[in-house]
Amino acid sequence: MGSVASEFTKGLWKEIPPFRLVLGLCPTLAVTTSAENGLGMGAAVIFVLALSNVLISLVRSIIPKKVRIACFIAIAASLVVAVEMLMQAFAYPLYQQLGIFVPLIVVNCIILGRAEAFAAKNPPHLALADGLGMGIGFTLSLTFLGSLREIFGAGTWFGHSLFGPNYHPFSFLVQAPGAFVCLGIILAGMNFLSIWQAKRKGLELDPNFDAGCKGCMACKKMDEIAAQKRLERLGAKA
Amino acid sequence: MVNQQSAFTVTAAPFWHSGRTLTGDMYRLLLVLLPAALLGMYRFGYDALTVLALAGLTAVATEALVQRPMRQTPSAHDFTALADGILFAFMLPATAPWWIVVVGSATTIILGRMVFGGYGGSPVCAPAVGWCVLTVSWPAYMDLNGMLLAWDLVEPLSDLKYFGAESVAHITPGSLLLGEHLGALGASQSGLVLLAGIALLAMGRVRWHIPVSYLAGVFGTALIYWLIDPQLYAPPLFHILAGTTIFTAFFLLPYPSAAPVFRIPMLLFGLLAGALTILIRVYGIYPDGAPFAVLLANLCTPLLDLIQPKPFGGR
Amino acid sequence: MDIFLLFISAIFVNNILLAQYLGNCPYLGCSKEKSVAIGMGAAVLFVIVLATVITFLIQKYIMNPFHLGYLQTIIFILVIAALVQFVEMFLKKMVPPLYKSLGIYLPLITTNCAVLGVAILVQRKEFDLWTSFLYAIAASVGFLLAIVLMAGIRERFVVTRIPRSMQGVPSGLVMAGIMSLAFLAFKGMIA
């Protein structure tokens, strides 16, 4: 186990959530139509993630193994309800903008993924560092993607016009298809960087670099199922 | 990773080359499109030439630029990028501003094919992707009527969309065939495009199933609507000759990697795209839905291709 | 006729995956193989319809009378989690063939945001029970359609020269973008 600093900083670049660990795609795609929405969503996620990590880490020894997922969900859901209320009370326009994606933070794989992979095995101060780091990394990515889409897709940044009236915004980017394409290209860029770095340092490439959502149990299981099906088919043919 | 070319190399010598090459195919494609392009230039003037040249050039340059980091051997000499660029330019208004042509042409190459590994890997028709991206981004600059104000003619499909079937009743099939109306740069020269398509068929570069079933799909669906209410819906022949229908049938739909390869799937593919074209023209917000219909049909290609002939002796 | 419009709208115009961005994790995770995609799609259809109806009844007969609306998120997710567990046990015991084809996907569905998303959406849209039921079916059929089409295309990626850094999720995302672009053709057909 690393130090607080290393647990914190890994979320900022080495394992930055939606770009490296492909976690929490739905809000990443849906709310990044502008930089401001990305930032707001990120703030809500920081709050939930950091607190849920700490709480889960605190109660990790008393939770029975069989119902641990239910406990994680209960804790995360309470925090999400709290965020919902706070957001309505103090940032109502943002709440309206983010819409259904605020309650959906609870099923964001990032929360359960970190709970399962980190908070349930580590002491609270490390869990807090991990949660904050991951949360801030998530916010940075969302703001980055939101800025990219807003600047080119609408010609503004945080609502300020950038290029003047002669700029014809490439509005493909702020529509649904643009979200997918933009995120896909950014992920490809991150992969390209990993490959390039590995080659330059003469290291073996992490064999899992494109395995998809690493922290989320669902995807791992999915690959197992796919492999199993393939085996079954081969068996049937032979 | 069973991902590289090695996936294909499982044969034993000797081989016999059919003589058909990619370069040759593209060369013929560009050649048969030349008359339609020339007529487009004659009708829309110098602008048309600029758009064609810019689109072709951008396509080739983008491909070359993207191939470097992808570590592919440059393949500008096989004309595929040029052909994609020209096919894309054929669907633009002749007066499209330069930046729209550049962005669209680059999108065609990058999103349409390079992200999937280049020509032959693309699951969708690349020029249709470029056209659709531009249409959802800058509808005003892709609006044929609005962009070609300097000409006294009208664009039949926009008129149909906004003013109803009466406003296009006076347009005869003959004038549509000759392209005596506003329209996309090359694609609206229906007569010459049709001749080009027939030439490709005759040369054996395109099989008849897709174009014929597509035109049948367009005709059939339009006929149903026309029979329901001839006052409200345009006649089927109008839908076949107006807009980019014929161009779509011969040049977009049979896009090599994106169309099915078996006979029955090809026929279904064409019919599906034809029906979708009319549905988009009747209900959608875009006057000419043909490239969208191409994309939608392309998405179904892998599923359609499941309808395969049984191998002899297979179970 | 309204039912027809509801279906067209939920399947094509406002597709839950391509226009509303719900359920993208399984969309990208399970679309590498057609058989897996069909299994996942069917399981999602089953769970979404069941969960929507049950959460609707809970909202109407338990939460509204007791003014517990603010606890919607927590109650819904716990109900869905319990429901999925229960369905799994029930299928295992009572309908083994169905369990064999759908059962393996069920544990993964609890954290699928499409399920909670549809349950909350029908509340926000203030549908009645019958409309909610139909909407749940339509939305999940849209999910099934998108994921099966995607799986068909991605199966072919195995034999193409996709650049190394685009393999896996990135090419899947770009393809999803093109699919979403194609579905924009239906825009305006139904308001």
Place this chain on the structure above:
Amino acid sequence: MMEIVRMIVVLSLITGTAGFVLSGLKVWTSPIIESQVLTYVQGPAIKQVFSDMANDPIADRKKFPKPGGGPEDQVIVFPILKDGKLKAVALEGAGKGYGGDVNVIVGVDTSTDTVVGISITTHKETPGIGSRVSEPGFTKQFRGRTLAQAKLKKEGGAIDAISGATFSSIGASEAVKQVTSWYTALKDSIKTTWQ
């Protein structure tokens, strides 16, 4: 056995604590949320009706018992004051349109008992057809009408329904009627509250 007891205890402990904390949070935030919602949903509509307001009707709002409603039902009245004196009030009513409720803010002048104007806050009507009830072409008709005139022509009022959007027009008109009936019932207590 021990295991099951522990599971139940832990789960109920967690949910119990969560419920306790959340209900506390709810008690704290609900008044703030209410005024936020009013500011961002009803606020702009009130501003549209009364372009020259001196006070903040959202902050000065008062609740009155709903006429004909149960003991817990309440109506919110937004006062428009000038020099500390009541000039007009705004109330929100709802009527059933084509797609769902049409919510309308209605401003009523308290000295003349006429409608100052209406503004649609939320509706679920078909965009482009029923949604035209929120356009000035329809809402302007209510300006300056007496309470009796503020309904559709076929009901004996003075308002033209939008052709092709009859249900939506009826919904909006129902909402206005609801407000006028409340206003008539509450007029005296409103006037005594703000003088």
